Amino acid sequence: MKVAIIGATGQTGSVIVQALLESTAPTFEVIALTRPSSLQKPTVLELQRKGVKIVSADLGGPQSALTETLVGVDVVISAIYGGSVMDEIPLINASKTAGVKRYLPCFFATVAAPKGALCLRDMKEDVLNHIKNIYLPFTVVDVGWWYQVNLPKLPSGRIDYAAMETADGIAGDGNVPFALTDVRDIGSYVARIITDSRTLNQMVLAYNEVLSQNQIYDLLERLSGEKLERKYVPAEAIEASIAEIEATSPSPDSMEFVTLAQYQYWYSCCVRGDNTPEYAAYLGYLTTMELYPDFEWRGFKSYVQEVLDGNGKRVYEHLKDLPAASTDKKASAMDTAV
Amino acid sequence: MKVAIIGATGQTGSVIVQALLESTAPTFEVIALTRPSSLQKPTVLELQRKGVKIVSADLGGPQSALTETLVGVDVVISAIYGGSVMDEIPLINASKTAGVKRYLPCFFATVAAPKGALCLRDMKEDVLNHIKNIYLPFTVVDVGWWYQVNLPKLPSGRIDYAAMETADGIAGDGNVPFALTDVRDIGSYVARIITDSRTLNQMVLAYNEVLSQNQIYDLLERLSGEKLERKYVPAEAIEASIAEIEATSPSPDSMEFVTLAQYQYWYSCCVRGDNTPEYAAYLGYLTTMELYPDFEWRGFKSYVQEVLDGNGKRVYEHLKDLPAASTDKKASAMDTAV
Structure with a gap:
């Protein structure tokens, strides 16, 4: 083929x-x-x-x-x-x-x-x-959302080399589930x-697991032994950030557009709850879970352990030559889009 | 319920x-x-x-x-x-x-x-x-398209009371099939x-039969014993008519919009071939043919016979009080849309 x-x-x-x-x-x-x-x-x-x-x-x-x-x-x-x-x-x-x-x-x-x-x-x-x-x-x-852009950093800094949280904190009450894939x-x-x-x-x-932001934080705390600060951001605050950027009608190749996309992913996954197998089924999607029950996907827990063990890899390494100020923002927002 | x-x-x-x-x-x-x-x-x-x-x-x-x-x-x-x-x-x-x-x-x-x-x-x-x-x-x-708006008139005038052809003639070579329903x-x-x-x-x-314009003309000729004039309209001529009206950006409540819709239905069904069970399946439709194989739908042939026997009924009778000049156009174009 x-x-x-x-x-x-x-x-x-x-x-x-x-x-x-x-x-x-x-x-x-x-x-x-x-x-x-x-x-x-x-x-x-x-x-x-x-x-x-x-x-x-x-x-x-x-x-x-x-x-x-x-x-x-x-x-x-x-x-x-x-x-x-x-x-x-x-x-x-x-x-x-x-x-x-x-x-x-x-x-x-x-x-x-x-x-x-x-x-x-x-x-x-x-x-x-x-x-x-x-x-x-x-x-x-x-x-779904990548494992690799959903791991918050630890206070000790030990997973900074690989972690790249898409969103700046936890949206709403942090209990909305979403689909994740390595x-x-x-x-x-x-x-x-x-x-x-x-x-x-x-x-x-195609997805591996379904977790909420709180569940991700819980798991990381349990496996690392460290305590994470949970910065809850109300839905209304994210809506306001989105409205503010949308009002400027940013062009798709601008930094503002990337930031808008970042906020929208966060809102869609963690507030609206769009990124679930149930909503996917409603929209007419088939899922790999039904199609390929034998598929041996990587578990989120083992991914976290891998990162804690020092064997993780930061995604978007090819973006590291961009100007320092824009790298993090651009890299985290482009997440699943490239 | x-x-x-x-x-x-x-x-x-x-x-x-x-x-x-x-x-x-x-x-x-x-x-x-x-x-x-x-x-x-x-x-x-x-x-x-x-x-x-x-x-x-x-x-x-x-x-x-x-x-x-x-x-x-x-x-x-x-x-x-x-x-x-x-x-x-x-x-x-x-x-x-x-x-x-x-x-x-x-x-x-x-x-x-x-x-x-x-x-x-x-x-x-x-x-x-x-x-x-x-x-x-x-x-x-x-x-699909209604039986009731796809019957051309006969030279004798005997089915004028019920016939209402959606389109002014036969599009292209007249051999493109489309789904029809009573x-x-x-x-x-x-x-x-x-x-x-x-x-x-x-x-x-939901559909009953799949026929082309030529097949409809053939059937009517056979059942009526009359010979129909076949006015073939090239695809390019329909495209030009559509482009001409589109250029004026007609509002949805205008007569021009209705005419545009009429041309577009004709082009979509009889040139593009959109209105088929195959394209429907491609787009993700289920069909009544698979869902309800026991459904006793009215055949197109028996509908034509019914009209020839004087037992047909013109659709959009409720439009007959509109000004005479616009009735036919409006009625035929609104076909399956109301």
Whole structure:
């Protein structure tokens, strides 16, 4: 099976590529669609060394070139930056013309209302509607919230090297449950999903566990032996922060937009309670829990222990060269969006 | 089961009410939500005589009053004019607050892409997204195209009394199939759907037959013994007509909007081929054909015979008091939308 992926060097894209390369039954031929200016980047050359076919693709270029690239490709996966999803439209049109059998638009985030809950999700819905308009076979994959962006720091500072809390404190009373996934499991989920006829033209929620912020704090306290400060932020305060940024209509490539997305994820998951298997089922999602009961996902507890043992890894390491002032904010807000 | 309906005197609403009243197992208590100014209309008084509970409801009034009206109601059905669906939002919010167990937004039309194919469908998608945003249990029911608006007139004039062709001729080569339903069957379909747990939070396509325009012309020729002129209209000509009206951005309550909708239905069903069970399945619809294989729907052939025998009935009779110049256009375009 021939799989082309855009965003292969990003956080989500790289775990998908890794899982496809490691799969033995079936095996996958993996093609990284790479913008011409990035062909010589070390991360791209590293992919090539691992066996990925690097193909130059310019989303803003002529569509005939994109179509030619995609002829014979079975599955196209988009894992580009969530704020740039409208750039996918030429790739989607080319996939239709080339006869691609399944297209995975860049979702890979938390479950949320199709419109009105997350600005990033709103744009993804527009992309999905375009796919449906041209009758292109698709699968939407959402993955809940990552373990890796939901671990608060400890007073001792011993897990600062790996922890990256998405939100600044605990929303509301902290008891709203949400779905969580280890970022490293996403690739294996995707490898199963794209070879499964049951998931064609469906939305799928891939997730490992369902926990509330309080449960996460409890677990970390228990395993670390340290006491965490719980800074509860009322829902109204988050609503006010969202309204304040929304009033400025920030552009998707601005820092303000990233901050807005961060607040909205927090509000959607921890106040509205959108990111649950129940709401996903209501919206029509299938879940990996029903589809693949045998899947051996990483537990949240073992992930926490791994971090406490010094074996964790901070996500978005590729963002560490950004100006220091913006790194944390950008990295934490982009969380599941890339 | 307590069912409240808005638009109970319209073409779709009245067949739904009729079916609910006639049902014996289960039985339904039917409530017609009626605007205060219409309470004394003859059609409303006639409903009351038949056993429908008439309740005054003002969609533009205070939401608390709407909520009070809906407490204890199991199912709310909207069958208002397709161009006014955004007026449903207060009713949807009130249904959520009142604890309504299932809400049927005003769809009841052909299957089409969620966005970009039909202006009427675009607005319905916004309504559905609002329902999903507030997590209200729902069922979307689409019904394909009505038999009653797809019968061309005969040269002899003998079926002019009942025929009402939606479109002015045959689109493209006339071979694109689309789903059709007898308007009189819609009520019985809805009665089944709203008591079926499998259809909760789902989209359902209720349809009887799948035919192309050429097949309809063939059948009518065969049964009538008359020869029909086939006026083929190229897809490009319909596209041009749509573009011309779209350029004026007509308001949903204008005659131009109705004409635009008419052209778009024709294009969507007969050129794009949106209105099929296959595309419906792709979009995630369940179909009545799978859900209710025992359902005894009226065949298109027997409907045509009925009309030839002089026993047909023109739909939208309630529009006959409109100024003569606009009646035909308005009636044919509003087809499945009311």
